[in-house]
Amino acid sequence: MTSSNSILSITVLPGKSKNGTAENFSEIILSPGDVLSIVGATGSGKTAFINDIEVLAQGDTVTGRIILVNGQNPPDDFIRDPSKKPIAMITQNTKCLADLTVHEFLEMHLRSRKISDISLLEKTIQTANKFTGEKIAAGMRICSLSGGQTRSLFIADAVIISNTPIILLDELENAGIFKEKVIEELRQLRKTTIFVTHDPYVALLTDRRIVMENGTVKCILEPGDLEKDVLFRISEIDKELSAMRERIRGGELLFENKGGTSV
Amino acid sequence: MTARLITVAGPPSAGKTAVVRQILKNLIPEFKVAYLKIDVVQAWEDEELAEEFHIPTKKVYSGDMCPDHTGILVLQDAVEWANSVDADYLIYESAGLCLRCTPYTTHSFGLCVVPAVSGMHTPLKMAPMITFADAVIVTKIDLVSQAEKEVFREAIRQVSSETDIIETDALAGTNMRYLMKRIFELSETRNDADQLRGSPPLGVCTVCIGKKDVGWQNHFGVIRPLDAPDTLFRGE
Ligand SMILES: Nc1ncnc2c1ncn2[C@@H]1O[C@H](COP(=O)(O)OP(=O)(O)OP(=O)(O)O)[C@@H](O)[C@H]1O
Ligand SMILES: Nc1nc2c(ncn2[C@@H]2O[C@H](COP(=O)(O)OP(=O)(O)O)[C@@H](O)[C@H]2O)c(=O)[nH]1
Ligand SMILES: [Mg+2]
Ligand SMILES: [Mg+2]
Numbered sequence: 001m002t003s004s005n006s007i008l009s010i011t012v013l014p015g016k017s018k019n020g021t022a023e024n025f026s027e028i029i030l031s032p033g034d035v036l037s038i039v040g041a042t043g044s045g046k047t048a049f050i051n052d053i054e055v056l057a058q059g060d061t062v063t064g065r066i067i068l069v070n071g072q073n074p075p076d077d078f079i080r081d082p083s084k085k086p087i088a089m090i091t092q093n094t095k096c097l098a099d100l101t102v103h104e105f106l107e108m109h110l111r112s113r114k115i116s117d118i119s120l121l122e123k124t125i126q127t128a129n130k131f132t133g134e135k136i137a138a139g140m141r142i143c144s145l146s147g148g149q150t151r152s153l154f155i156a157d158a159v160i161i162s163n164t165p166i167i168l169l170d171e172l173e174n175a176g177i178f179k180e181k182v183i184e185e186l187r188q189l190r191k192t193t194i195f196v197t198h199d200p201y202v203a204l205l206t207d208r209r210i211v212m213e214n215g216t217v218k219c220i221l222e223p224g225d226l227e228k229d230v231l232f233r234i235s236e237i238d239k240e241l242s243a244m245r246e247r248i249r250g251g252e253l254l255f256e257n258k259g260g261t262s263v
Numbered sequence: 264m265t266a267r268l269i270t271v272a273g274p275p276s277a278g279k280t281a282v283v284r285q286i287l288k289n290l291i292p293e294f295k296v297a298y299l300k301i302d303v304v305q306a307w308e309d310e311e312l313a314e315e316f317h318i319p320t321k322k323v324y325s326g327d328m329c330p331d332h333t334g335i336l337v338l339q340d341a342v343e344w345a346n347s348v349d350a351d352y353l354i355y356e357s358a359g360l361c362l363r364c365t366p367y368t369t370h371s372f373g374l375c376v377v378p379a380v381s382g383m384h385t386p387l388k389m390a391p392m393i394t395f396a397d398a399v400i401v402t403k404i405d406l407v408s409q410a411e412k413e414v415f416r417e418a419i420r421q422v423s424s425e426t427d428i429i430e431t432d433a434l435a436g437t438n439m440r441y442l443m444k445r446i447f448e449l450s451e452t453r454n455d456a457d458q459l460r461g462s463p464p465l466g467v468c469t470v471c472i473g474k475k476d477v478g479w480q481n482h483f484g485v486i487r488p489l490d491a492p493d494t495l496f497r498g499e
Contacts, residue, residue: 091407098382162409
């Protein structure tokens with residue numbers, strides 16, 4: 001197993017656009033602890049970008065990109081042995097087709113990662129339950145979990161079982177899980193993280209922002225403190241929206257009162 | 264010169280032809296490849312691949328006979344045909360129906376293609392096809408999450424702790440370099456008698472071949488009424 005504090009950098013080398021033209025950057029380096037976001041219109045190639053990192057592409061994906069680990073071609077072990085792979089990706093897909101219970105699934109995943117500490121199984125379910133409103137139980141069938149529950153379980157699985165230094169999250173905000181809790185958890189563990197996102201709050205939280213277009217990286221932004229004020233405002237808006245969301249979910253009626261906040 | 268034989272097995276729509284396409288992309292034009300498809304009633308792969316890659320192809324419909332049994336009946340002829348057209352490789356795509364048998368012969372390089380979207384029990388259900396293979400190609404990894412992919416790998420490992428597992432998005436060709444490495448290293452197919460690696464459960468059943476009528480009254484030979492303690496012989 002790769003420990004989460006081993007020094008590991010990832011280099012992305014350019015590929016080609018959907019029409020075959022060369023991509024316009026020299027290299028993108030992810031250093032340990034970096035937090036990035038990827039934004040862009042639907043279909044612009046965001047998922048394809050993180051997928052390249054997950055499979056450690058060697059010019060053998062639709063984009064033609066090449067991924068290096070610590071500046072070198074990745075060792076075959078990283079690609080072929082799940083227990084050595086330093087990357088965990090949570091896909092956009094919120095359906096899991098496995099005909100197993102949550103317990104069986106996690107047990108098999110522990111085995112595939114050659115981990116004998118069986119207590120991680122319970123810990124994974126506990127962590128997942130921090131992210132989701134409706135609780136997951138060990139005896140539930142994986143394929144009967146909701147989209148949000150599946151997403152929560154896979155994130156917890158990536159953090160606790162895979163425990164990789166690099167985590168790739170595709171549209172975290174989509175399944176209605178408690179995204180702040182996930183971001184908080186990842187921040188505490190100092191994971192190198194990429195968020196593919198359409199959510200302004202998540203995008204502005206990250207240090208670097210990759211903008212995609214037509215299957216290629218259009219530009220890379222490092223706003224530094226420039227967006228500080230906007231980030232503060234968005235976080236206030238986001239808190240208000242979250243509070244409203246929870247109340248709607250709880251079955252309340254919301255209406256404007258004189259003070260301008262919802263009651 | 265003897266063409267190297269590659270046998271591609273796996274359930275219907277597993278991605279066998281998609282894998283074959285990737286192999287062809289990597290072999291052509293450096294090598295000459297011939298392709299044989301065996302299926303029960305309908306198959307189009309031979310025509311598609313002939314048009315796409317300009318390679319010699321053939322197709323055999325097994326009809327009433329077990330397609331894998333048909334395979335071993337015609338394979339010797341097929342290797343001779345591949346040699347006659349100067350092919351370096353002969354790729355044989357099986358029908359992949361009942362999963363009880365394995366179409367791999369001892370002299371061929373056997374590939375088992377299984378999609379990552381199959382249930383976790385699928386590897387157990389098709390255990391012979393997996394254990395006798397030289398490599399298991401897990402396709403459609405683009406459609407599942409990473410954890411699921413790793414658990415599926417573990418499910419294959421439960422059936423076979425040794426077989427090489429190669430995970431791919433067969434449409435993009437991801438990780439195909441690991442398969443190609445082994446294909447480039449294949450030695451020429453031996454000339455001595457070739458055999459199936461696994462034993463078929465009944466081979467081909469001369470009793471039931473082509474017979475569709477329900478009811479033992481309509482049949483001769485070995486029959487079995489529901490309440491009879493054992494099979495009976497019924498002469499014409
Ligand atoms: N560089 C590229 N060359 C060729 N095809 C590409 C390239 N990048 C992406 N694609 C293809 O374009 C399609 C859309 O890409 P992708 O799924 O990555 O979009 P996305 O930005 O994640 O969209 P969404 O926001 O809807 O999830 C996919 O089929 C992908 O394989
Ligand atoms: N997304 C995806 N689709 C695939 C993959 N492999 C095959 N397919 C699709 O699955 C279907 C069946 O594939 P095919 O190669 O014809 O299967 P065969 O019956 O085993 O030969 C086709 O529509 C393929 O395009 C893969 O790795 N990913
Ligand atoms: Mg996407
Ligand atoms: Mg086919």
